[in-house]
Structure formats: C-alpha cells, structure tokens
Amino acid sequence: MIVGTRKPFSEIKDVVSGDSKILIVGCGTCVAVCLAGGETEVTILASQLRIALGLGGHDVHIDEAVVERQCDREFLVDLSKKKNVTDYDVIVSMACGAGVQLLSDVYDQNLVVPALNTVFIGVAEGPGIWTERCQSCDNCVLAETAGICPITMCAKGLLNGPCSGTRHGKCEVNAEIDCAWVKIYDRLAARGDLECISKVLPPRKNSRQAHPAVLTHEAYKRRFVKDEKIV
Amino acid sequence: MRKSFKEALASGKFLVTAQIVPPKGMDIGTLTPIVKDLNDVVDALGIADNPRAVMSMSPWGICRLVLENGGDAIMHVSCRDRNRIALQSDLLGAASLGIRNVLCISGDHIRFGDHIDAMPVHDLDSVQLLETVRSLTQGRDMAGQKLVGIPEFCVGAVANPEADPLPPQLLKFQKKMQVGIDFVQTHPVFNLDNLVPFVDQAREKGVKLIAGVRLLMAEEVSSYKDGSYPGLFIPEDLLAEIQGIKVEKSVEIAAQLIKAMREKKLCDGIHISAPGHEGKIMNIIKAAGI
Ligand code: SF4
Numbered sequence: 001m002i003v004g005t006r007k008p009f010s011e012i013k014d015v016v017s018g019d020s021k022i023l024i025v026g027c028g029t030c031v032a033v034c035l036a037g038g039e040t041e042v043t044i045l046a047s048q049l050r051i052a053l054g055l056g057g058h059d060v061h062i063d064e065a066v067v068e069r070q071c072d073r074e075f076l077v078d079l080s081k082k083k084n085v086t087d088y089d090v091i092v093s094m095a096c097g098a099g100v101q102l103l104s105d106v107y108d109q110n111l112v113v114p115a116l117n118t119v120f121i122g123v124a125e126g127p128g129i130w131t132e133r134c135q136s137c138d139n140c141v142l143a144e145t146a147g148i149c150p151i152t153m154c155a156k157g158l159l160n161g162p163c164s165g166t167r168h169g170k171c172e173v174n175a176e177i178d179c180a181w182v183k184i185y186d187r188l189a190a191r192g193d194l195e196c197i198s199k200v201l202p203p204r205k206n207s208r209q210a211h212p213a214v215l216t217h218e219a220y221k222r223r224f225v226k227d228e229k230i231v
Numbered sequence: 232m233r234k235s236f237k238e239a240l241a242s243g244k245f246l247v248t249a250q251i252v253p254p255k256g257m258d259i260g261t262l263t264p265i266v267k268d269l270n271d272v273v274d275a276l277g278i279a280d281n282p283r284a285v286m287s288m289s290p291w292g293i294c295r296l297v298l299e300n301g302g303d304a305i306m307h308v309s310c311r312d313r314n315r316i317a318l319q320s321d322l323l324g325a326a327s328l329g330i331r332n333v334l335c336i337s338g339d340h341i342r343f344g345d346h347i348d349a350m351p352v353h354d355l356d357s358v359q360l361l362e363t364v365r366s367l368t369q370g371r372d373m374a375g376q377k378l379v380g381i382p383e384f385c386v387g388a389v390a391n392p393e394a395d396p397l398p399p400q401l402l403k404f405q406k407k408m409q410v411g412i413d414f415v416q417t418h419p420v421f422n423l424d425n426l427v428p429f430v431d432q433a434r435e436k437g438v439k440l441i442a443g444v445r446l447l448m449a450e451e452v453s454s455y456k457d458g459s460y461p462g463l464f465i466p467e468d469l470l471a472e473i474q475g476i477k478v479e480k481s482v483e484i485a486a487q488l489i490k491a492m493r494e495k496k497l498c499d500g501i502h503i504s505a506p507g508h509e510g511k512i513m514n515i516i517k518a519a520g521i
Contacts, residue, residue, distance in 0.1 A: 155340055156311075156337055156338075156340060158337060158353065158357075159359070161399055162394070162399045163357075163461075164389060164400070166395065167464055169395070169396060173342050181403075182399055185399040194402070198406075200359070200409065203355050203373070
C-alpha cells in the first residue's frame with residue numbers, strides 16, 4: 001500500500017486561507033488505511049479549517065467528499081455527479097501524490113492542493129505502524145535476496161552485501177533498524193541458501209525506471225497503443 | 232624518482248600508508264608540509280573522498296599535491312555522490328592526472344555529514360565499482376564501448392574486520408576478491424584476532440592486506456561511543472583506557488597495535504589514519520619502529 005502522512009495544519013491553512021469555497025476530497029483506499037486521508041481525516045481537517053478560518057474572520061464554506069480511489073478516473077465520475085466541482089475556489093486532496101495529480105488532470109480548471117505528503121510503498125506491521133518495503137524500481141531482485149529488498153531496506157541500497165558500518169546487526173544510519181544485509185544473510189544461511197547471494201549482482205537497470213513510467217496491460221494494448229504511442 | 236605503490240605492493244615489503252583528509256576550502260598550507268614529510272616514509276598516501284559525507288576538496292586535488300612532491304597517492308572513490316557516468320569520467324580524469332591507485336568504497340551515509348539533504352546516489356555499489364575499474368583498465372567502459380587510451384590502476388577495496396556480525400562482511404570481501412583486487416585496506420582494527428579470517432583469505436588469493444590503525448583521541452571518546460564515526464568500532468575497555476589521556480599516550484597505543492600486528496604477521500602492511508591530527512602520523516610511524 002501507499003503510505004502518507006498529513007501535512008502540518010498550518011501549511012494547509014496557509015494555502016487555502018484566501019479562499020471562500022473549499023472542497024476537501026479524501027480517498028478510501030491506501031491513505032484511509034494508514035489513517036491519513038480517509039473519511040475520518042477529511043471530517044477532522046474540515047472541522048479544523050472551519051474553526052481556524054472562522055476565528056480569523058473568514059467567511060468560508062467547506063464541503064467534504066470521499067472517493068473510493070482517487071487514482072482511478074472511474075471513481076472521479078461519481079465525484080462529478082455529487083459535487084459541482086468547478087464551483088469551488090480550491091480542492092484540497094487528501095490522497096497520495098498520484099491521486100492529487102489525477103484530480104488536477106480531471107479538474108484542470110480548479111486549483112488542487114495536497115493535504116498529505118506521500119511517504120512510501122510499504123506494509124502494515126500492526127495497528128498504526130507501517131514500514132517501507134518497495135521503491136517500485138522495476139528491477140526486482142527479491143528472489144536472490146531472501147524476499148528482503150536491499151534497495152529499500154538497506155539505507156544505501158547496496159546490492160552485493162553490507163557496507164562496513166554494521167554494528168550488532170544494526171544499520172550504521174540508525175541503531176534501531178536492522179541491517180538489511182544481516183537479515184538477508186541470516187535468512188539464507190538458516191535455509192542453507194547462501195548460494196543465492198554468492199554471485200555479483202549487476203548494476204541496476206535504471207533505464208527501466210524511466211519517468212514518467214507507463215504500463216499498458218498486454219490485453220489492452222490494441223485499445224490504448226497505436227504506432228507505439230499511447231493514445 | 233617518484234615512489235610507486237604498485238612496486239611497493241609487489242616488493243613484499245611491509246607496507247605503510249596513511250590517510251589525508253582534503254581541506255574544506257582551498258587552503259593547503261597546513262597540509263603541504265605534512266604531505267612532504269610523510270612522502271619520505273610512507274609507500275602511499277590515501278586521499279579520502281568526502282569522508283563522513285562532510286563536503287571537502289575533491290581527492291584529486293590532494294593526490295596531485297602528493298604526486299608533485301614525489302610520493303604516490305591512493306585516490307578514494309566513493310559511490311555515494313556520483314552515478315556511473317560521473318564515476319567513470321572521474322576515473323579517466325584521475326588517470327590523466329597521473330593517479331594510478333584507487334580505493335573503491337561505498338561511502339559513509341549522508342546522514343553523518345554536513346549536507347544531510349543531499350541525494351545519496353549509490354548507482355553502483357563498491358563491488359560493481361571494482362568491476363567498472365577493472366573494465367576501464369581492460370579498455371572498455373561499462374556500456375562496453377572501447378576507450379581511446381586505456382588507464383592503468385592498482386585497485387583496492389575495503390573491509391571491516393570489526394563489523395558485527397562478520398560472516399556477511401566476509402561474503403562481501405570474497406565478492407571483491409572474486410572481481411579482482413590488488414589490495415584490501417581495512418577499517419581500524421582493535422581486536423587483532425578479527426584480522427585472521429580476512430588475512431587468511433586474502434593470502435590465499437594473493438591479495439595484500441593493509442590493516443587500519445587509528446589514532447584515538449581522548450576528546451573524541453563521546454563521538455566514538457555515539458556512533459558518529461561509521462565503521463569505527465572500539466572495544467569498551469579501550470574506550471575506558473583512552474579517557475583523559477594525552478596525545479603522546481594515544482600515539483603509543485597506535486604504535487603498540489602496529490607492533491603487535493607485525494609481530495603476529497596479521498597483515499602485509501598498515502594504513503594509519505588520524506583525521507584532524509595528521510601531524511601525529513609521523514610520530515606513530517617512529518614509535519612503531521618502522
Ligand atoms: S549497515 Fe547494513 S543496512 Fe545500513 S547502510 Fe550498511 S549495509 Fe545498508
């Protein structure tokens with residue numbers, strides 16, 4: 001899932017303080033699960049803004065909405081049906097960076113501002129705690145590295161073993177965090193699979209991670225790709 | 232006649248190298264006499280590449296100073312600040328300046344330095360950088376393109392015998408030897424037994440092991456303890472011993488370590504570092520009876 005955190009309130013307030021009609025749009029998927037941009041968080045931000053802007057003497061009207069997935073055009077159709085989006089001075093998106101951008105594309109007459117910072121792709125470790133696991137590098141080496149991503153879990157993204165800073169199994173950057181390469185080594189050693197990391201892994205193929213990336217599913221290529229171009 | 236580290240490596244003599252940290256700025260006034268003095272007694276001076284991610288002059292600048300004053304230099308090349316194009320380009324530039332020895336390192340993490348918002352690059356890791364240097368010396372760049380004029384480098388890698396746990400560290404060391412290195416320089420070592428697996432494996436492959444020796448200063452004890460120096464792991468009893476001691480005693484401790492390593496034949500040479508106190512390196516060499 002994509003993990004995000006809400007921006008500091010003062011930052012959001014400053015961006016919208018000149019506007020009188022505000023629409024706050026949450027997202028019901030990843031950022032709702034990580035308690036940053038779902039329905040509850042939309043309600044909280046709306047209340048905070050009503051109070052703060054009201055106390056500042058602003059005559060402000062704030063509406064709330066939540067779409068199931070802000071990163072999918074299909075779900076924005078529903079938003080357009082429920083709200084006359086162009087009526088608003090500003091749309092505050094509580095989605096990840098992808099959701100904010102799709103909202104900006106679809107409502108390109110409107111000012112769309114983010115209320116979250118997108119932090120990482122990760123997993124839920126337990127209630128209220130998430131850890132980063134993937135950098136979407138399009139170069140997955142997890143088969144060799146015991147299912148532990150050295151690009152993400154090692155602070156230097158090293159592919160061929162630890163740096164010189166490992167101490168008591170912890171990372172040189174943060175003594176609270178396990179050294180990824182110690183974990184990889186231990187997991188493989190326990191399985192008798194150290195052979196997996198005995199060969200030199202080649203440098204990453206950064207060209208695969210060309211930005212902005214586009215992925216068209218094979219089955220849909222006829223519909224979306226003509227003469228090698230996305231249509 | 233200029234010194235040649237490569238010849239020293241081949242000669243079988245006990246090697247002596249020392250580390251110089253380039254200045255933050257253009258003033259080499261303090262460094263020049265130290266470099267001149269050390270050039271007479273060491274086989275090469277290792278010139279650090281922005282150690283601890285603290286921005287300083289590029290190591291080429293000081294490598295040139297060493298070469299112009301009759302010594303030989305080992306240029307440290309860190310993967311932290313440059314992508315593969317910049318690394319190869321800088322290696323060719325270094326070769327054109329007469330630099331013939333390189334030490335390939337991952338680089339201390341940016342969080343230790345003075346530009347904490349900089350982008351850590353690590354496009355290559357140190358093993359891949361070693362492969363790259365090898366490829367350049369064989370006349371090809373990483374993309375397989377032919378070079379016009381081929382650089383020559385004597386290639387070194389680092390290992391840390393004080394890292395904990397050791398097996399993953401040894402695995403990486405083996406990969407480095409698999410790629411092909413001329414020498415390995417270790418981080419400072421205090422538990423001399425930890426050198427044994429490294430020196431055994433190095434000798435098996437005909438690689439020279441240069442053991443790290445560091446001048447420990449009483450006023451830096453708290454930084455040693457709080458992990459401000461990545462890769463520098465000092466045993467508790469030694470930390471207690473250096474509390475409040477004078478620099479002469481610090482020199483003595485470093486010299487004793489060198490003597491013990493030599494006596495026990497735990498290395499083929501030593502690399503002395505005394506960041507910020509380079510003037511004391513000569514005292515250590517003398518006290519160790521080299
Ligand atoms: S200590 Fe381990 S996890 Fe941390 S940077 Fe070094 S190799 Fe990576």
